[in-house]
Every structure is written in structure tokens, then in C-alpha cells.
Amino acid sequence: MIYITFFCSTTLLTLLFFSIIYGKKGIKKQESTLSKDKENRPSLRKRIFYPILKKYKRHFRKNLSGEKHDKLEMKILQAGSPFDMTPVDFRLVQMILIILFPILFAIYGILLGLSVPMIFLIVTFSMIFASFLPNLYLSQKSKERSKRALKELSDIVDLLTVSLEAGLGFDLALNKLISKNNGVIASEFHQCLEEIRLGKPRRDALKKITERLLLDEMNILISSILQAEKLGISMVKILRIQSHEIRKKRKQRAEEQAMKAPIKMLFPLIFFIFPSLFIVLLGPAIIQFINTFQK
Known part of the structure; x- marks a missing residue:
């Protein structure tokens, strides 16, 4: 009887031990399965917002005609493609602002x-402002980009000239230029x-640069390069002349800004x-x- 009891208790303990071990493994396996399902399950943003965005993007893509699309795309390129924005994204942002601002x-x-x-007046003005805000942003970015390009231009032309003088072809000189600089130009x-x-x-590829960069100096430079290539003139000589002209114009702009400074200082x-100075003196x-007069 004692042996039977010992055998039964040992068997029960063994079964209990293995059930605990395999039970833990089963729980862990189930937890890992649930966690994998949770990872594979798309987030709320992907399940709700992305389909809505895709729907409106399709709608704007249909409504944007070829000419309007090209004009807007050129504006975005002139601004430097902020946030990798497409014309459809731009219209979508504009619509969101028009809804959100009011x-x-x-x-x-x-x-x-x-x-x-x-409140009605404020809401109306906010709608008008929201419709113009993205365009103002693009215009501002385009102006900033043009200013940066203008600062870089003389150094870029010098580096291109040195590369051509070293015996590199035009395309190889451009590759050298790109490897040494990471600016706008x-x-x-x-x-x-x-x-x-x-x-x-x-x-055509060079002419496209003048469309994306609204700079007279860049337009003249590209025209000179194309003319030199067409007529077989030494490109180094043309670039040296252009570099001299660019530096001369930059000096003239600096002198012009210096002459405007006294007029700008007149108002403050x-x-x-003067009022604070007169009060002190x-x-x-x-x-x-x-x-004295009161006495």
C-alpha cells in the first residue's frame, strides 16, 4: 500500500512539474504570438488616416490638370522641394489649413x-490667410534659396574653371564640383x-537649371556655357569672364546696400x-x- 501511494504521489508530482513547465512555455508562446500579431497589426494612423489621405490625394490628382500641375511643381522645385512635397501634397496641406484655421x-x-x-469676420479672414499661406511659404523659400545660390555662385564658377584648366571634361568637372560642394548650385x-x-x-538639362533658379547671373552663366559649346570657344575663358562679372556685380550690390543704410537708419x-536723447539731455x-517759474 505504501508503494502504491508513493508511486501515485510521484506520478502526480511529475505530471504537475511538467504541466507547469510546458504551461509556462505555452504561455510564453502565446504571448509571443500575440505580440507578433500586435506588431503585424497596422496602427490606428495607418488604419484610419492613411486611407483618408489616399482618397483625397486621388481626388486632387484628378482635379490637377497638366498645366496647373506643371506650374505648381515648378514652384515647389524653385523652393527646393521642402519636405519632398509633391503638387498633390501641397494642395492637401492647403485644404487642411483652410479647414483647421477657421x-x-x-x-x-x-x-x-x-x-x-x-467671430464670422475673423473666421473669413483666417480662411483667406490659410489659402495664401502655403504660397507665401513657397515664395519665401524660393527667395532664400536664390540668395544662397547667389552667394555660392562666384566660388562655384572658380572651382569649375580650375577643374577645366586641369584637363577635365565639362561633365567630369561638374562631378568634381558636386563632390566638393553640397550647396544649392x-x-x-x-x-x-x-x-x-x-x-x-x-x-535642355542646363536650361532647366535657369527655370529652377530665378537668378539673372545664373541665366547669363548657362547661356554663356551653351554659346561657348555651340561656337567652340574656350570655356575656361568664358568662365573667367563670367567670374569677373559676378564678383563685380556682387561688389556693386554691396555698395548699393551700404548707400541704403543711412536711409534705413533715419526712421528709428x-x-x-532722438526722443530718448532729448529726454535725457x-x-x-x-x-x-x-x-523756477512756479516759485
């Missing part, structure tokens, strides 16, 4: 306790070379500096003069 300003007006006509020449590799004629001088004398 709601925010209406809530702000209600919290301030403004009247209904005033270098990125434009990089895109130009990519277009040439894809089969676009060099003339009259309305802010004449204030005590006027106070003493008033006290």
Missing part, C-alpha cells in the same frame, strides 16, 4: 467672448547630370533714438525751469 480662430473668438459678427548641377544620364540633351533715429533743464 476652427481654431472660431474657438479662440468664443473663448474671448467676441460677438458673432466679429551643386544640387542643381547634380540634378542636371542625372537628367543627362537619363537621356535628356545637355542643352528720428522716432526712437533736456529733461532736467525743463524740470528746473518749471520749478
Whole structure:
């Protein structure tokens, strides 16, 4: 009887031990399966927002005609393609702002306790402002990009001239330029070379740079390069002349800005500096003069 009891208890303990071990393994396996399902399951953003965005993107893609699409794409390229934005993305952002701004300003007006006509007026102006805001942003980015390109231009031309003098061909000189610089003009020449590799004629690829960069100096430089290539003139000589002209124009712009400085300083001088100066200098004398007459 004792042996039977010992055998039964040993068997039960063994079964209990293995059930615990395999039970833990089963739980871990189930947890890993659940975690994998959780990882594979798309997030709320992907399940809800992405389909809505895709739907509206399809809608804007249909409504954007070829001419409108090309014009907007050129504006975005002139601004340097901020956030890798496409024309469809731009229209989508514009629509979101037109919806979002009036709601925010209406809530702000209600919290301030403004009247209904005033809230309506604020909401109307916010809608107009929201529709123009993306275009203003692109214009500002385009101007900043043009300014950066103008600062880089003279050094870029010098480096290109040195590379050509060293015996490199024009395409190899551009490759050398791209490897040494990472500015606006270098990125434009990089895109130009990519277009040439894809089969676009060099003339058209270079002309596209002048469309993406709104600079008279760049336009003159590209025209001179194309003219030298067409007529067989030494490109080094042309680039040296262009470098001299670019530096000369930069010096003239600096002199012009220096001449404008006194006129710009006139307004703060009259309305802010002179009044405070007169108060400090004449204030005590006027106070003493008033006290003398009161006595």
C-alpha cells in the first residue's frame, strides 16, 4: 500500500512539474504570438488616416490638370522641394489649413467672448490667410534659396574653371564640383547630370537649371556655357569672364546696400533714438525751469 501511494504521489508530482513547465512555455508562446500579431497589426494612423489621405490625394490628382500641375511643381522645385512635397501634397496641406484655421480662430473668438459678427469676420479672414499661406511659404523659400545660390555662385564658377584648366571634361568637372560642394548650385548641377544620364540633351538639362533658379547671373552663366559649346570657344575663358562679372556685380550690390543704410537708419533715429536723447539731455533743464517759474 505504501508503494502504491508513493508511486501515485510521484506520478502526480511529475505530471504537475511538467504541466507547469510546458504551461509556462505555452504561455510564453502565446504571448509571443500575440505580440507578433500586435506588431503585424497596422496602427490606428495607418488604419484610419492613411486611407483618408489616399482618397483625397486621388481626388486632387484628378482635379490637377497638366498645366496647373506643371506650374505648381515648378514652384515647389524653385523652393527646393521642402519636405519632398509633391503638387498633390501641397494642395492637401492647403485644404487642411483652410479647414483647421477657421476652427481654431472660431474657438479662440468664443473663448474671448467676441460677438458673432466679429467671430464670422475673423473666421473669413483666417480662411483667406490659410489659402495664401502655403504660397507665401513657397515664395519665401524660393527667395532664400536664390540668395544662397547667389552667394555660392562666384566660388562655384572658380572651382569649375580650375577643374577645366586641369584637363577635365565639362561633365567630369561638374562631378568634381558636386563632390566638393553640397550647396544649392551643386544640387542643381547634380540634378542636371542625372537628367543627362537619363537621356535628356545637355542643352535642355542646363536650361532647366535657369527655370529652377530665378537668378539673372545664373541665366547669363548657362547661356554663356551653351554659346561657348555651340561656337567652340574656350570655356575656361568664358568662365573667367563670367567670374569677373559676378564678383563685380556682387561688389556693386554691396555698395548699393551700404548707400541704403543711412536711409534705413533715419526712421528709428528720428522716432526712437532722438526722443530718448532729448529726454535725457533736456529733461532736467525743463524740470528746473518749471520749478523756477512756479516759485
